[in-house]
Amino acid sequence: MDLDRIKSLIDAMAASDLAEMEFSEGGMSLRLVRRPQPADSRPALPAVAATALRASRPEPAQAAPVEDAANGVVAPLFGVAYLQPDPDAPPFVTVGQAITAGTTLCVIEAMKMFHEVRADRDGAVAAILVATGQEVEAGQELMRIR
Template sequence: MDLDRIKTLIDAMAASDLNEMEFREDGWSLRLVRRAQPGDMVRAPVETVPSANARPRPIRAEPGVAPKREAKVAAPLFGIVHLQPAPDAPVFVSVGQAVTAGTPLCVIEAMKMFHEVRAEQDATVSAILVASGQEVEAGQELIRLA
């Protein structure tokens, strides 16, 4: 097993939410285990300077509508969120749009890999909490569904 292959496997694990991975090849065995460090559990908020692409305020559905139980859609991994499949394409979803289970809501780019985030249930998009091109953390709330 060569060093480039090992680095590729380490990068693949770093880009995923896997805690453990084992790989065997030509009589070699490599086992990678992610162990939580005390400082990994809590992260301090990061201050940023507003730019032309500053994070928008949450877009909400119509006021006065009776509140429903909302489902929060969180980022499965760290990366860059894209709200449309291509720069010149329409957005995947917009506030007020009805979606069914399995509907693509956005894409997260990590290490040149694109991971679709899909609706887990039939619902209506009640808020989009991120901007396209924004860096997001694993577990960060992206979209609310009602």
Template sequence: MDRITIKALIDALEASDLAELEYSQDGATLRLVKAGCAIAAPAVALPPRPPALPDAPPPAAPPGEFCSPLYGVVHLRPSPNAPPFVQPGQAIRAGQSLCTVEAMKAFTELRAETDGVVQAILVESGQEVESGQPLFRIV
């Protein structure tokens, strides 16, 4: 398992309503449990890895930019034949759906944090996005 996969799993768990997540690859199993959640079975230990350099925190988003909280594939429509969640120039309300991000076959709906107007959509539907990458400019 590489760092990108582990980071994507952590981000997906953090952004979901799940209490725990277990992932296996190449004989290694990673089990993630949110703080304060009971563990039903002991976690499986991963083989030791060489120490890694600490990740730098993602840069803070400039005011008005709405960023992806996780790595995945962004979808700007709820389904292929449906109209987009939002369009440039559209007024939005806090809590309104802006897009979904698909990570590990799980779809996370991203909602506006504040009222505003979508000034620009900064990504294409189907594009891979990183955690912290700006998706929309909202004023």
């Protein structure tokens, strides 16, 4: 069993809600067990998910100005977008804010896992095209950077 095969099995388990998985191949056996998260180590973001999903469907934060799509930041996966770390916190970024490569722009919740979406270059936030709690598709434009 090679390392790529093991990684693909780990990814498959992470993308599912399986608690345990066992795989055998060529005399080798691999057992993966998901450990439950202790209640005190949970991230603050699930509270955002519950609050946002109870709210009515929000409209996008700002209409998209006509700009070059090459400046767009797209969702890497399907999930629920959050523009702030928790309901009482300020947003990660605002329109007009100067950012550097690596700045967290938002997070996407998928399968109870939170994935940070980071800027890939320096610039300024030109538009925010989604709202907190909005479901997004993989490849959907989230923001524009100028």
